[in-house]
Amino acid sequence: MHASLCESPNYFAHQFPKEGFPRYGWSSRPESFPADVWTTETTHRDGQQGGLPLNTEQSLQIYDLLCRFSGRSGAIRQAEFFVYRKQDLDAFRAAQERHAKGAPIEPTTWIRATVKDVKLIQSLGARESGLLASISDYHVFHKFQPGGRSRAAEIYLDAVSMTLDAGIRPRLHLEDITRADIDFVRYFVQLVLERASRYPHSQRPKFRICDTLGLALPDEDVPLPRGIPKLINALRATGLEPTDLEFHPHNDTGLIGANCLSAVRHGCAVINGTCLGKGERTGNAPLELILFHLIGMGYYEQGRPDFKVLNELAAMYAEMGQPIADKYPLYGRDAHAPALGFTQTVSTNSGGCTLRLMFPD
């Protein structure tokens, strides 16, 4: 008899535990992974930008749901807000009050890297702000004429200085970096770090790696600017730590999840996106799915986010006329309603509820 023809079934219980999410099955996590990995939220910014207009009440409902989802797990640490409309500013201020009273998600702001915009946030009390700094020549050579790269760097740096002077930590959103020249990226990162070196460590700049058009690829052998492993390695080589980096991808070509996991694997500690994947065009990184896999890697052993809470977010989006797709993972209408693959054996023997992956007759 062949050795594989065993007498008892092998359910790979180590990887598919009866309780808990599926595990990677590593004996230990590979060393390239950051010690801690977490997420930051952009429903109030990129979500709205992507056609999810929110009034103040809705913004706060979402903020509260995200806080309940994250709880004490530290899974979502920050959420960014627009400051241009009264409704958004009111939502930001109310979220600040909630955070001061113990809500787990820190509200931050989002502006363009211009002196004019920094003036809007100088007195809002945010500890950190995103600064949109488009970095590819597709943007730089069209937005900044004449001058191109040098003019862009000059304008961004003025905004960085002003942000630092206001006591705010700048988070540079390197827009369209997956179509950008790494030499210019490196040069700009160095200029920002130099500019910030005179300020307290709590204002050390962060850099958001924006795969603006979803063109990134997750594989190690893909050249710059599209290959995420080479991109993260290049940024780390400038002296940036895993927690100085955030990855902000879009899903235009369907690789958003793979790109996020690749970014983490190569030393990026923060993934920015939205719960349930709302966002421009094909959406932002679906944070609940990224967290699902981070849990599978062994992160969040001390306390997980409460995945049940996001049913309420899905219901809220449906009520707003912005439902998630029926086929959306975990929370879509059909996510747990198979039409095939159902066996009488399972319904009879396990009370109609099996915790194991079963196969059709």
Place this chain on the structure above:
Amino acid sequence: MYAPFDVPGLIGRPLEVSLTKDSGIAGLVFVARQRLQKDFDKNSPMIEEAHRWMLRQFDEGRQTAIEWEEIQTFFGPTEV
């Protein structure tokens, strides 16, 4: 039944079965058991009758899944 993990326990969603032309009689048994909290045999007359009605629907060209509300009358009066 496809369930990659304890879906009710972790996500807070029930496991459901979508009744389509391919669900088979076992899918119907699952739905009846879940809805009525009672055991049903694959050969019970109520199951067979409901299943025949379902198949007729699909034979006549129906393309959408069948909802429980459409077949619950086969299982006797509903307690309110």
